Amino acid sequence: MSTRTETPTARPAVDGVKDARILIVESRYYVDIADALIAGAEREIKKNGAISERVVVPGAFEIPGAIALAAGRYDGFVALGCVIRGETTHYDYVCGESARGLMDLTVRDRLAIGYGIVTVNNADQAWARAAIDRGDKGGDAAHACLAMVALGHRWRKA
Numbered sequence: 001m002s003t004r005t006e007t008p009t010a011r012p013a014v015d016g017v018k019d020a021r022i023l024i025v026e027s028r029y030y031v032d033i034a035d036a037l038i039a040g041a042e043r044e045i046k047k048n049g050a051i052s053e054r055v056v057v058p059g060a061f062e063i064p065g066a067i068a069l070a071a072g073r074y075d076g077f078v079a080l081g082c083v084i085r086g087e088t089t090h091y092d093y094v095c096g097e098s099a100r101g102l103m104d105l106t107v108r109d110r111l112a113i114g115y116g117i118v119t120v121n122n123a124d125q126a127w128a129r130a131a132i133d134r135g136d137k138g139g140d141a142a143h144a145c146l147a148m149v150a151l152g153h154r155w156r157k158a
Contacts, residue, residue, distance in 0.1 A: 011044065011143045016150040018049035020075040025066045027059045027081030036130040037080040037116055040138030048146050060117050061094050064101025067113065076112035076149040078141050085121045095119045112148035116141025
């Protein structure tokens, strides 16, 4: 059972992202969790006047590769997925390498990426983070992406 009882974070509108093109890259390994993450992300993107497209990859490990392939075609990216700890060390590799891959793309290639890969011990924890009326990590990831897109636009104009 999850002890997380928070309500979703209040997010201010992001200026300067109207019509920004955002690619949501999602792993649908856990379909119901993915649906909740997507709902939050799409709602946040729409609320700010940006435009989203979606692409599905097999798992969280493939998310950085898909973003690398799409770099230059979008203003920003939202990485969504869920990794639940199992009985082996596979969890550690998938979590660490997907996070490292996304950070490498962010810093090296200057991509605006919102990180929404939920890494948890069990399904209850995943729901506590993914559900729109609870953690809404999909919405948080989309908001982070949009904030970085706006920052990039601001500094490119300067």
